[in-house]
Amino acid sequence: MRWSQTLIPTMKETPEGAEIPSHVLMLRAGLVGQLMAGAYTYLPLGLRALRKAEQIVREEMDQAGAIELLMPALTPINLWQRTGRVEAFGNVLIQFQVRRQNRQVHLALGPTHEEVVTDVVARYVSSYRQLPITLYQIQTKFRNEERPRFGVLRTSEFLMKDAYSFDTSLDGLNASYDKMYHAYCRIFDRCGLDYLAVEAESGPIGGDASHEFMVLAENGEDSVVHCAGCGYAANLERADVGRRDKAPPPSAVTASAPALTKVDTPKAGSIEAVSKLLGCRSSEMIKTLIYSADDKPVAVLIRGDHEANEGKIRRALGAAKVELASPETIEKATGAPVGFAGPVGLKIPVWADWEIASIAAAVVGANAADAHYTGAVRGRDYEVGQFADLRNAGDGDPCPRCREPLALRHAIEVGHVFKLGTKYSEALSARFLDEKEQLHPAIMGCYGIGVNRIIAALIETRHDENGILWPMSLAPYEVLLAPLNVNQQDVMDTANRLYDELTQAGVEVLMDDRDQRPGVKFKDADLIGIPLRVVVGGRSLKDGQLEIKWRWKETAENIPLDGAAIALADMVQSERNLAHATTESPE
RNA sequence: CGGGGCGUGGCGCAGCCUGGCUAGCGCGCUUGACUGGGGGUCAAGAGGUCGCAGGUUCAAAUCCUGUCGCCCCGACCA
Numbered sequence: 001m002r003w004s005q006t007l008i009p010t011m012k013e014t015p016e017g018a019e020i021p022s023h024v025l026m027l028r029a030g031l032v033g034q035l036m037a038g039a040y041t042y043l044p045l046g047l048r049a050l051r052k053a054e055q056i057v058r059e060e061m062d063q064a065g066a067i068e069l070l071m072p073a074l075t076p077i078n079l080w081q082r083t084g085r086v087e088a089f090g091n092v093l094i095q096f097q098v099r100r101q102n103r104q105v106h107l108a109l110g111p112t113h114e115e116v117v118t119d120v121v122a123r124y125v126s127s128y129r130q131l132p133i134t135l136y137q138i139q140t141k142f143r144n145e146e147r148p149r150f151g152v153l154r155t156s157e158f159l160m161k162d163a164y165s166f167d168t169s170l171d172g173l174n175a176s177y178d179k180m181y182h183a184y185c186r187i188f189d190r191c192g193l194d195y196l197a198v199e200a201e202s203g204p205i206g207g208d209a210s211h212e213f214m215v216l217a218e219n220g221e222d223s224v225v226h227c228a229g230c231g232y233a234a235n236l237e238r239a240d241v242g243r244r245d246k247a248p249p250p251s252a253v254t255a256s257a258p259a260l261t262k263v264d265t266p267k268a269g270s271i272e273a274v275s276k277l278l279g280c281r282s283s284e285m286i287k288t289l290i291y292s293a294d295d296k297p298v299a300v301l302i303r304g305d306h307e308a309n310e311g312k313i314r315r316a317l318g319a320a321k322v323e324l325a326s327p328e329t330i331e332k333a334t335g336a337p338v339g340f341a342g343p344v345g346l347k348i349p350v351w352a353d354w355e356i357a358s359i360a361a362a363v364v365g366a367n368a369a370d371a372h373y374t375g376a377v378r379g380r381d382y383e384v385g386q387f388a389d390l391r392n393a394g395d396g397d398p399c400p401r402c403r404e405p406l407a408l409r410h411a412i413e414v415g416h417v418f419k420l421g422t423k424y425s426e427a428l429s430a431r432f433l434d435e436k437e438q439l440h441p442a443i444m445g446c447y448g449i450g451v452n453r454i455i456a457a458l459i460e461t462r463h464d465e466n467g468i469l470w471p472m473s474l475a476p477y478e479v480l481l482a483p484l485n486v487n488q489q490d491v492m493d494t495a496n497r498l499y500d501e502l503t504q505a506g507v508e509v510l511m512d513d514r515d516q517r518p519g520v521k522f523k524d525a526d527l528i529g530i531p532l533r534v535v536v537g538g539r540s541l542k543d544g545q546l547e548i549k550w551r552w553k554e555t556a557e558n559i560p561l562d563g564a565a566i567a568l569a570d571m572v573q574s575e576r577n578l579a580h581a582t583t584e585s586p587e
Numbered sequence: 588c589g590g591g592g593c594g595u596g597g598c599g600c601a602g603c604c605u606g607g608c609u610a611g612c613g614c615g616c617u618u619g620a621c622u623g624g625g626g627g628u629c630a631a632g633a634g635g636u637c638g639c640a641g642g643u644u645c646a647a648a649u650c651c652u653g654u655c656g657c658c659c660c661g662a663c664c665a
Contacts, residue, residue, distance in 0.1 A: 009597095011598065011614095012599085013598060013600095013613095014598095016593075016594090016600090017657060017659090018658085037656085090663095091663095092663090092665085112665050143665085145663095145664075146662085147661095147662090147664095149658080149659080154664090416665080488623085517622085517623065517627060518623070518626095519625040519626045520626050522625045522626085523625065524626085537624055540624090
């Protein structure tokens with residue numbers, strides 16, 4: 001492609017509103033343009049990168065035995081009603097009504113396709129002989145994000161690869177899951193992403209096992225903990241920080257324990273306010289959170305500097321639904337307004353995080369407005385019904401496997417695999433007949449990749465002050481051919497010849513044939529980040545030389561003009577192979 | 588949904604507090620000349636409902652009210 005004939009609107013300045021590197025660079029390099037919050041046009045250069053990512057995903061899915069189909073984005077609302085997900089998605093589901101002749105038709109744009117694919121299987125699969133099967137598609141998904149942000153990382157419309165496996169047994173599901181897991185490793189390897197497969201919450205979608213594929217990046221929305229010692233990695237919400245010995249800790253009463261003292265803490269209802277007022281550390285305080293677990297109030301004690309984890313609390317209590325209690329419930333349970341709850345004298349069940357056990361004397365709410373206790377000692381002033389791991393992991397917490405300190409990192413979620421079970425196959429009657437003529441719901445797994453996020457995460461992690469550093473596998477073009485002076489006949493003859501020869505050799509070439517000063521071309525070349533830059537300039541041309549430079553190298557080198565096309569094609573080819581080589585030994 | 592910020596030629600910004608003549612600057616764009624290896628020089632140009640609506644005023648980009656849009660933080664997020 002010749003630059004002058006396509007549309008690559010590079011920008012010298014950072015557009016207002018773009019902050020994170022991927023967003024800034026995608027706009028400046030002319031990869032995308034914004035239409036509105038959360039919706040972007042993929043301009044020619046950006047589209048090429050996106051298509052490459054898509055193709056890698058497709059190849060590895062096919063390689064793993066998954067079968068591609070394409071389902072409609074437009075779906076009937078009743079499909080979502082049957083699985084209860086109209087409520088589960090709430091405002092995220094984009095739904096609307098259209099008139100068709102004399103009736104209203106209620107539709108929704110698919111935010112994901114468990115329902116639709118299960119319906120497909122329900123219609124066409126009826127025998128164990130047709131299973132297992134994994135179906136996938138690469139398609140635009142629609143979610144009404146409350147707050148789209150970070151450029152292309154969180155948008156209300158995005159390209160997703162979603163795959164769904166259908167098995168006849170749990171062993172089968174596990175095998176399908178493993179195949180997808182390893183395909184994901186190959187995909188992200190080929191894309192040149194540094195990723196971590198972390199243990200994750202499976203979320204409201206249900207199921208019992210789940211991994212997220214995370215790319216560590218400062219601007220990532222997600223938090224993961226990572227152990228440098230043993231490689232353990234987990235979603236912050238999932239990471240286990242419980243004690244290994246589950247015996248109840250001994251009482252904290254000692255002879256030297258201070259007396260329980262009630263102090264006035266007017267208007268100080270938060271940990272921060274109280275610690276400031278009383279001059280104590282937040283780790284010496286206990287947060288008493290009143291939860292409503294299946295509509296029954298429960299007190300949960302968490303160390304002041306820790307964060308409660310609702311998923312863990314729900315599991316520990318064995319409750320179906322857990323949410324922070326309403327102010328009325330809290331007042332009824334504690335006799336005090338929100339912010340002054342404490343375990344002393346509480347009549348409702350009291351659960352505590354393990355870390356509470358090692359606080360000798362704590363500052364706690366007094367269950368009275370504007371008052372706290374200091375010197376609250378467990379076993380003397382209050383009792384804990386049961387201990388459990390109820391909090392989020394934090395920076396420096398011991399690794400659950402090797403006890404080395406965990407590091408808290410931000411990350412971008414690029415993929416998610418999870419085991420679904422039979423939730424959808426039961427709701428939508430995707431059943432098969434086994435060899436004994438018994439009817440069973442298919443056992444499902446589902447596997448998603450945010451294709452746009454592959455691009456954004458790559459740029460987020462591979463750029464320098466001048467622009468993007470594409471790996472060969474995702475680069476919109478493999479070679480940037482830059483004749484420095486388009487008005488010089490010998491330069492243009494050489495460039496045109498090289499362009500034809502390289503293109504013929506199957507190399508993807510972008511030729512910067514604009515009548516621009518060399519400086520402009522070099523700056524734009526760095527900005528759009530094509531891996532191999534080939535400069536045709538009067539200076540080296542005189543010596544029968546071409547200047548070539550890899551985007552990620554400091555310096556350029558010269559190669560002889562004779563046979564240059566073949567040499568360049570070879571270089572490109574070996575760089576392509578390099579990207580493939582890593583796929584041979586997935587993590 | 589809570590908190591904060593910003594809307595002025597295609598892009599980035601100044602002007603607004605303290606209302607006043609023809610709304611400026613840089614980049615980009617057009618034409619011409621020179622130039623030609625890291626965002627060039629000179630000259631001449633085109634391009635603006637100052638987000639929108641209402642109000643105050645002799646007079647509004649500037650003050651007031653409302654509204655729309657965009658960005659950031661938080662909550663939410665299969």
